[in-house]
Amino acid sequence: MAQIEHIVFDIGKVLIHYDPNLPYSRIIPDEEERRWFFQNVCTHDWNIEQDRGREWSVAEAELIEKYPEREEQIRAFRTHWHEMVPHAYDESVAIMETLIEQGHDVTMLTNFAADTFRHARELFPFLNTPRGVTVSGEIFLIKPDVEIYHVHARDFGLDPAKSLFIDDTIVNVEGAKAAGWHAVHFTGAAKLREDLAGYGFHV
Numbered sequence: 001m002a003q004i005e006h007i008v009f010d011i012g013k014v015l016i017h018y019d020p021n022l023p024y025s026r027i028i029p030d031e032e033e034r035r036w037f038f039q040n041v042c043t044h045d046w047n048i049e050q051d052r053g054r055e056w057s058v059a060e061a062e063l064i065e066k067y068p069e070r071e072e073q074i075r076a077f078r079t080h081w082h083e084m085v086p087h088a089y090d091e092s093v094a095i096m097e098t099l100i101e102q103g104h105d106v107t108m109l110t111n112f113a114a115d116t117f118r119h120a121r122e123l124f125p126f127l128n129t130p131r132g133v134t135v136s137g138e139i140f141l142i143k144p145d146v147e148i149y150h151v152h153a154r155d156f157g158l159d160p161a162k163s164l165f166i167d168d169t170i171v172n173v174e175g176a177k178a179a180g181w182h183a184v185h186f187t188g189a190a191k192l193r194e195d196l197a198g199y200g201f202h203v
Contacts, residue, residue, distance in 0.1 A: 002182055004199045006158045009096055009130070010143075010167040011110040014186045016088050016124055020047075023080035027073060041067055042077050050113040053140040081116055085123065091189035093126050095196070098203040100129060108133040109152045109165065111142050111172075132156055143167070144175025153179070164199060166192065 012018045028034040041063060050059055056078045063074045100106050107130050114137035121127045134152040141148040153160050160180035167173050168186045176183035184195040196203060
C-alpha cells in the first residue's frame with residue numbers, strides 16, 4: 001500500500017454541484033435553442049478560458065461582438081452563475097471534513113475562475129476548511145496541464161509520490177498521475193470511501 005500523506009480534492013462535481021442549465025432553462029426555455037447556445041455561444045471551451053484566468057469582461061465582449069443579438073443571454077452566464085452551484089455534495093464534504101478532523105493534510109486543486117471562486121467560498125464556507133487551495137484562474141494554468149500539479153505540490157510542500165488526488169474528470173486524474181501523484185476518479189461518495197480505504201483512510 002502506498003504511503004499517502006496528502007489528500008487533494010477537486011471542487012466542482014466533487015464537493016459542490018455545477019450545472020449551467022439550471023438558470024438557462026429559464027433564460028432560454030426552448031431545449032433545442034438552449035442546446036445550440038451552449039454548443040455555439042457560451043461553450044465549454046469559452047468558459048474554460050475564464051478558469052485559465054481570462055477576465056469575464058473580455059470573454060463577454062468577444063462573444064457579444066460575434067453574437068450581438070445574444071448579449072443579454074451571454075451576460076447572464078456570469079450574472080446568474082450562483083444559480084449553477086445550488087448545493088454541496090454533503091456526503092463528500094463530510095468525508096473531507098472527517099479527514100481533516102482525523103488530522104490528515106487536506107488541500108484543494110480546482111479549475112475555477114478567480115472571481116467566481118471567491119463567491120463560492122462565501123456560498124460554501126467549508127471551502128475555507130482545508131489547509132489551502134490552488135485556483136486555476138489565479139495562476140493562469142488549468143488541469144490537466146501537468147504544471148498545475150507541480151505548482152500545487154511546490155506551493156503546499158507536497159511530495160507527489162505521497163499525494164492522492166480526487167477528481168470527477170478522467171483527464172484530470174490522468175494529469176495528476178503524469179505529475180507523479182496517486183489519483184482516483186470520483187463517481188460518488190460510496191466509491192470514494194472505498195478508494196480511500198484502499199489507501200488506509202477510514203471515514
